[in-house]
Amino acid sequence: MPLSMVEQGDIREITEFRGQEEMKRHLQDLGFIKGEKVRVVGENPSGMILLVKGVKIALNRALANRIMVAD
Amino acid sequence: MSITIALAGNPNCGKTTLFNELTGSKQHVGNWPGVTVDKKDGVYKKNREVTILDLPGIYSLSPYSAEEIVARDYLVKDKPDAVIDIVDGTSIERNLYLSLQIMETGIPMVIALNMMDEVETKGDKIDCQKLSETLGVPVVPVVARSGKGLKDLMDTAIETAQSHKKPEKLNLFDQDLQNAIAGIADVLGGNNEDESQWKAIKLIENDVVVEKAVDPAKLAAIKILVEKANKNARGDAEAKIADTRYQYISQLVKECVKKAHRGHVETKSDKLDKILTSRILALPIFAVVMYIMFACTFSENFLFIEGLPSPGVWLAGIVETMWGMIAEGVVGVIEGLGASEWAVGLVASCLDGIGAVAGFLPLVLVLFLLLSFLEDSGYMARVAFVMDRIFRHFGLSGRSFIPMLMGFGCSVPALMASRTLESDKDRKITMMITPFMSCGAKLPIYAMFAATLFAEGNQTMIVFSVYMLGIIVAVIGALILNKFAFKSDASSFIMELPQYRVPTIKSVLIHAWEKVKGFAVKAGTVIFASTVLIWFLSNFNFSGMCDMEESFLATIGNGIKWIFAPLGWADWRASVGVVTGWIAKENIVATFGQLFGNVSEEVVEAVMAGEEGLPAIGQVFDQVSAYSYMAFNLLCMPCFAAVGAIKREMGSWKWTLRAVGFQMVTAYVVALLINVIGHLIF
Ligand SMILES: Nc1nc2c(ncn2[C@@H]2O[C@H](COP(=O)(O)OP(=O)(O)OP(=O)(O)O)[C@@H](O)[C@H]2O)c(=O)[nH]1
Ligand SMILES: [Mg+2]
Numbered sequence: 001m002p003l004s005m006v007e008q009g010d011i012r013e014i015t016e017f018r019g020q021e022e023m024k025r026h027l028q029d030l031g032f033i034k035g036e037k038v039r040v041v042g043e044n045p046s047g048m049i050l051l052v053k054g055v056k057i058a059l060n061r062a063l064a065n066r067i068m069v070a071d
Numbered sequence: 072m073s074i075t076i077a078l079a080g081n082p083n084c085g086k087t088t089l090f091n092e093l094t095g096s097k098q099h100v101g102n103w104p105g106v107t108v109d110k111k112d113g114v115y116k117k118n119r120e121v122t123i124l125d126l127p128g129i130y131s132l133s134p135y136s137a138e139e140i141v142a143r144d145y146l147v148k149d150k151p152d153a154v155i156d157i158v159d160g161t162s163i164e165r166n167l168y169l170s171l172q173i174m175e176t177g178i179p180m181v182i183a184l185n186m187m188d189e190v191e192t193k194g195d196k197i198d199c200q201k202l203s204e205t206l207g208v209p210v211v212p213v214v215a216r217s218g219k220g221l222k223d224l225m226d227t228a229i230e231t232a233q234s235h236k237k238p239e240k241l242n243l244f245d246q247d248l249q250n251a252i253a254g255i256a257d258v259l260g261g262n263n264e265d266e267s268q269w270k271a272i273k274l275i276e277n278d279v280v281v282e283k284a285v286d287p288a289k290l291a292a293i294k295i296l297v298e299k300a301n302k303n304a305r306g307d308a309e310a311k312i313a314d315t316r317y318q319y320i321s322q323l324v325k326e327c328v329k330k331a332h333r334g335h336v337e338t339k340s341d342k343l344d345k346i347l348t349s350r351i352l353a354l355p356i357f358a359v360v361m362y363i364m365f366a367c368t369f370s371e372n373f374l375f376i377e378g379l380p381s382p383g384v385w386l387a388g389i390v391e392t393m394w395g396m397i398a399e400g401v402v403g404v405i406e407g408l409g410a411s412e413w414a415v416g417l418v419a420s421c422l423d424g425i426g427a428v429a430g431f432l433p434l435v436l437v438l439f440l441l442l443s444f445l446e447d448s449g450y451m452a453r454v455a456f457v458m459d460r461i462f463r464h465f466g467l468s469g470r471s472f473i474p475m476l477m478g479f480g481c482s483v484p485a486l487m488a489s490r491t492l493e494s495d496k497d498r499k500i501t502m503m504i505t506p507f508m509s510c511g512a513k514l515p516i517y518a519m520f521a522a523t524l525f526a527e528g529n530q531t532m533i534v535f536s537v538y539m540l541g542i543i544v545a546v547i548g549a550l551i552l553n554k555f556a557f558k559s560d561a562s563s564f565i566m567e568l569p570q571y572r573v574p575t576i577k578s579v580l581i582h583a584w585e586k587v588k589g590f591a592v593k594a595g596t597v598i599f600a601s602t603v604l605i606w607f608l609s610n611f612n613f614s615g616m617c618d619m620e621e622s623f624l625a626t627i628g629n630g631i632k633w634i635f636a637p638l639g640w641a642d643w644r645a646s647v648g649v650v651t652g653w654i655a656k657e658n659i660v661a662t663f664g665q666l667f668g669n670v671s672e673e674v675v676e677a678v679m680a681g682e683e684g685l686p687a688i689g690q691v692f693d694q695v696s697a698y699s700y701m702a703f704n705l706l707c708m709p710c711f712a713a714v715g716a717i718k719r720e721m722g723s724w725k726w727t728l729r730a731v732g733f734q735m736v737t738a739y740v741v742a743l744l745i746n747v748i749g750h751l752i753f
Contacts, residue, residue: 019563021277025131025133025135025276026130026135026565027565028131028309028310028313029135029168029169030165030567031165031168031317033313035314036317039335041344042345043350044348044349044350044353044457045350046459046469047456047460047564049348049568052165053164053165054163054164054165055162055165055567056340056344056567056569057565057566057567057568058348058452058453058565058566058567058568059563059564059565059566060460060563060565062562062564063563063565066563
């Protein structure tokens with residue numbers, strides 16, 4: 001399911017990214033890789049705040065929709 | 072022997088802070104990723120043979136946005152003698168990803184483990200010895216902000232540079248990948264083994280820039296090898312490389328870092344974020360922050376208390392009074408020395424001009440201090456995120472917010488900050504509308520008109536409304552540009568949110584000092600030269616010294632004033648003001664000070680004491696046309712320095728002219744509407 005559906009406080013494992021190569025690479029550089037467990041620490045109308053490799057990262061819904069996580 | 076040491080690392084890891092400490096420079100530091108957008112060199116304070124280079128932050132050696140290309144190109148093309156790779160100790164796992172990549176380039180390198188103060192506060196322990204031994208690279212713990220460990224760091228870095236000691240090869244990759252890398256490196260050939268190996272890895276990672284530089288004859292053979300690597304890695308060798316690196320780091324961190332707490336603990340930053348980025352409160356809080364910022368700067372009824380001036384207004388009053396006394400003294404002295412009438416006139420006129428600007432400097436200074444406070448706190452990145460949803464409606468990304476907010480200070484750095492926007496469309500639109508954010512130099516214009524033409528209680532509202540006008544026009548402008556000039560694409564937003572930090576007094580004072588110094592330089596050069604020129608042009612014509620109304624300047628101004636007649640101010644002095652404003656926007660106030668300044672002694676005193684504005688302005692402007700004039704100068708072409716920045720960032724004259732044209736047309740249309748509609752109503 002898309003990351004955007006994950007609720008605040010949950011931890012999920014990334015399975016796939018559906019989108020452009022450049023964005024995929026950028027995500028990878030920020031620590032979003034297959035199998036990585038990310039935690040949703042915040043949510044608001046713009047998008048969500050995640051904890052990835054101990055770093056807080058904000059992303060908008062359009063992007064969160066394209067990151068798939070394990071159910 | 073002179074050596075060059077480059078500072079590289081993730082965005083916001085403290086490179087510029089370290090650079091400033093090492094070189095004594097005062098480069099812009101801020102608590103959000105993407106502050107530095109260009110490389111900058113300086114000389115090491117303790118050894119003048121050593122050049123230090125600050126670079127924009129990067130997450131990897133595969134650049135994503137424009138400023139990252141600068142950093143990567145420098146590292147792999149210009150090859151410094153050594154790199155200091157700055158690793159933020161509080162997010163060591165992510166930061167080391169870049170370190171591994173820099174190690175692959177074979178450039179002699181030292182790791183500076185920064186933010187050790189925060190690591191300590193958290194209670195974590197990092198075993199630098201072990202980290203260094205495992206990686207095969209020296210690791211030095213430092214606190215860039217306080218200067219701790221820097222001597223050690225530099226000694227190690229200089230020694231590494233002089234001995235050309237390369238990082239050891241880690242051989243992380245599995246046999247398949249290693250074969251692929253070796254195979255591609257073989258095809259590439261060349262006499263530098265490190266370089267061809269690095270390029271081979273980049274080619275497997277589908278790096279377009281490296282691929283373009285490869286001899287086309289060899290490309291086919293390389294493609295086959297990359298294909299094979301992909302097949303071996305179940306379709307995606309690039310992902311496998313990334314995965315291998317991260318796994319290695321994971322293991323390394325497990326061995327070398329002792330965390331005080333297992334799992335997730337809520338920090339102060341997290342608690343603040345719960346409020347500042349919350350679903351309901353985020354936007355109202357932002358509105359209050361903005362209000363406080365402007366109220367501190369130019370409110371006459373500060374905190375809604377009748378007659379209590381804000382810090383900015385209060386300071387401005389003091390400076391104006393002091394300048395009045397100084398000017399009077401100076402003129403008195405040269406009169407006493409028996410200087411000729413024209414010399415006294417020149418000096419008095421220049422003092423009037425510069426004084427008119429200096430009087431408003433405190434307003435600008437307070438605004439800058441508050442902006443720098445926002446920048447240092449870590450709040451900027453949050454607002455960019457929170458604003459993203461709103462900015463989408465205008466076809467922009469939340470990232471555009473940062474240049475726009477910086478635009479309230481000065482357009483030049485703001486325009487440069489637009490470099491961090493990854494989409495070309497967002498970047499162009501942002502650059503075209505950023506000058507609509509009223510910069511500090513324009514504030515005196517509104518303050519002058521407000522004091523002269525508007526009732527005491529309304530002045531704050533008038534100034535505030537001009538700022539709002541700029542924002543509204545920027546939004547509408549973005550919408551129009553997005554609809555008609557660019558085809559839109561839904562872009563994504565992703566940004567690291569740094570920890571909140573308390574701004575240091577030192578950094579805030581540096582900002583203030585830089586601003587005052589910058590002003591002094593500007594006043595002493597551009598503004599001074601303009602005032603002398605204006606004095607000459609406004610006191611002479613072909614037959615020598617003359618009445619102002621018959622001067623060169625009046626002739627020129629009268630020649631162009633028809634252009635502005637529909638806007639409500641067909642006056643030669645006002646027209647000249649617009650033109651001098653392009654040199655520096657403060658000049659408008661200086662020019663008015665000179666051209667409208669010839670009034671009786673008592674009035675001058677009242678003006679200087681900040682009790683009144685320049686009354687002569689009232690003979691030319693009414694409230695509506697004054698507002699139209701403020702709007703025009705807010706929106707029309709920014710000063711030449713900003714146009715230069717647009718040219719540099721756009722990289723083309725065509726786009727620069729388009730941007731300036733767009734701004735001119737917008738200014739004219741808005742001022743025209745204000746004048747026509749305003750006069751219908753009032
Ligand atoms: N606590 C602490 N904060 C630091 C230290 N070094 C830097 N900072 C803070 O970290 C933030 C980022 O510092 P910069 O020097 O602008 O970072 P940078 O790496 O140049 O960032 P970019 O130019 O955006 O890539 C600022 O708020 C600094 O005050 C440190 O040793 N300890
Ligand atoms: Mg920097």
